[in-house]
Amino acid sequence: MKKNRPVNLDITTIQLPITAYVSILHRASGVILFAGVAVLLWALDNSLASEEQFSALKESLNNPLCQFIIWGTLAALAYHMVAGIRHLFMDIGIGETLEGGQNGAKIALFVAFIIIALLGAWIW
């Protein structure tokens, strides 16, 4: 194989379909989630350490910075999971056609949006 064969993957010259957005968001949310695991473990640690720390954790849901970090983490988890489940459906052959993929992408975006909005309502 030629080492420096031409490649056209300048995505700024390509118009992205909805399925591409769902896909790149799944990747981005996965990377964010890797950092988010620290937040989740921190919360679990505090929630189990003692009665006082459990209450303090609940209190921290009133602090704007904590609210944002917790919401961001849970939003990434919600999106990644919904898009991930869509992925698993496609692995077993559901929604693999062009049209099916587009419909699946719309459903995933819609469901994730609802969950993320509900999470926001719960936190604020």
Place this chain on the structure above:
Amino acid sequence: MVTAVTSFGRSGLYDWLIQRVSAVVLAAYTLFVAGFIVLTPDLTFAVWSDLYSTLCMRVFSLAALLSIAAHAWIGLWAVLTDYLTNRMMGAKATVLRLVAQGVLGLVTMTYTVWGVEILWGF
């Protein structure tokens, strides 16, 4: 068979499968914990710590913890091998990628040990 030394299951097929199995475990765990939090009317410390003191919940949590480690390793390997490539940045890409993977491995191990300490330390 082509094998890549830095992949998790030593072949793409195993990585693919481990990625799916761990995804299912993580989805089940997430839905269970979210359901528990939403459906418990008065979530006190007592109720919460009782849940996490059962053997069943500890096994489930440990499974989730190990799934995170495998899933994140395979997932981030895919991301790194897409962007830190020789085509994009020349030979130094390999070095950079291995360094990045070393850091990720360290973080992943820290998460796992921390998680075990949380589960068995309260």
